[in-house]
Amino acid sequence: MQYYNQDTYIYLDGDFVKATEAGADLFGQSLHYGYGAFEGLRAYGTHHGTRIFKAEEHFARLEQSCEAINLPFTWNQQELIARTYELLAMNNLRSAYIRPLVFSGANMHLTSAADAHLMIAAWEWGPYLGHNLLRVCTSSIERPSPKSFPTRAKVSGQYVNAVLASNEAINKGFDEALLLDQDGFIAQASSENLFIEKDLTLYTAPINKVFPGITRQTVIDICQELGIDVVEKNLTVADVLDADSAFLSGTASEIIGIKEVDGVVYREDWEHTIGASIQRKYKKLVLEEENYEVII
Incomplete structure (x- = not known):
């Protein structure tokens, strides 16, 4: 499955950037140790427009997940919801799966992260396990x-x-x-x-x-x-x-x-x-x- 192309935007540390141009720190704990937290949300195209289902609950749980593993969470949840709606519009998505990810900066020690980064991506995705029993x-x-x-x-x-x-x-x-x-x-x-x-x-x-x-x-x-x-x-x-x-x-x-x-x-x-x-x-x-x- 293709999750992005040359025209796809993601939200990364406060800016909208092309997915193909976003870099990754190869010395981060998230890559080496799985030290990161993420969420999964869905947006649906309704007769009221595009709606993210239970956005507040999901971003609150993302913050709670970060707190559980001592990963800094410095973002305002309501602002993240607003930026997510902007991201959907930029990618012309009405119905989509949304993936916020909080990941650590460079650190090879087994210690709590001093800083963290946030990425939000979205793509069209049907039910994960399909429609059949x-x-x-x-x-x-x-x-x-x-x-x-x-x-x-x-x-x-x-x-x-x-x-x-x-x-x-x-x-x-x-x-x-x-x-x-x-x-x-x-x-x-x-x-x-x-x-x-x-x-x-x-x-x-x-x-x-x-x-x-x-x-x-x-x-x-x-x-x-x-x-x-x-x-x-x-x-x-x-x-x-x-x-x-x-x-x-x-x-x-x-x-x-x-x-x-x-x-x-x-x-x-x-x-x-x-x-x-x-x-x-x-x-x-x-x-x-x-x-x-x-x-x-």
Whole structure:
């Protein structure tokens, strides 16, 4: 996939520059040690114009991720939102995926960064995992323990874990992987949160065991609006295999249903599941096709 061309602009340290002309410091900790933080946002073309979904929540989480790893964050969030809208306009993008990245300056020591830089890029990108129901497997790769790493932060180096799990699944002929936590419970997918449906109730792993996805919280908010019960509990592999249906949630993937896990096909037709109803509601929400909430 081509993410940019000679006409593409990015936002870098306060200026709009051509992506082809932006340099990278080869002595930065972000390159050598994965010492950086990033976010993923989506902009949607609505009848009100281009809207970034939950921009404030995403940039607030970016700042929180930087704080979690002692990476300086010196930017005003509202200004970053405004610059992001400018970036979309400069690149003639109505619907896009947006990637802010905070990375460190030159430093080969294993010490906290004294300074940091910020880049924002955007490109057209459909749902990360496509539109079809997923074939998923449990992974031999374990989700990092919160005792060894700030797993609530969206930190660059942490995603090596996700790359390994995702590649393992693909090499086995699956679309995505489910990772267990250090206690042997199903936590989440490589970069998405998991929900399972059983007897008209949704279940998901406790917030302290998973990445606190903004889309995950949006699903819970939608369920409250629709009167659907959501229970946070430790999920065993048996719970997942015995569910009526299941789906993943994430900004890049949006809401996408699961067809099977480890070869076990779910009994419910996807179109008649709670997940499918939430998928439709979510799409109307991000496209502002109903008065659900104000999108900034």
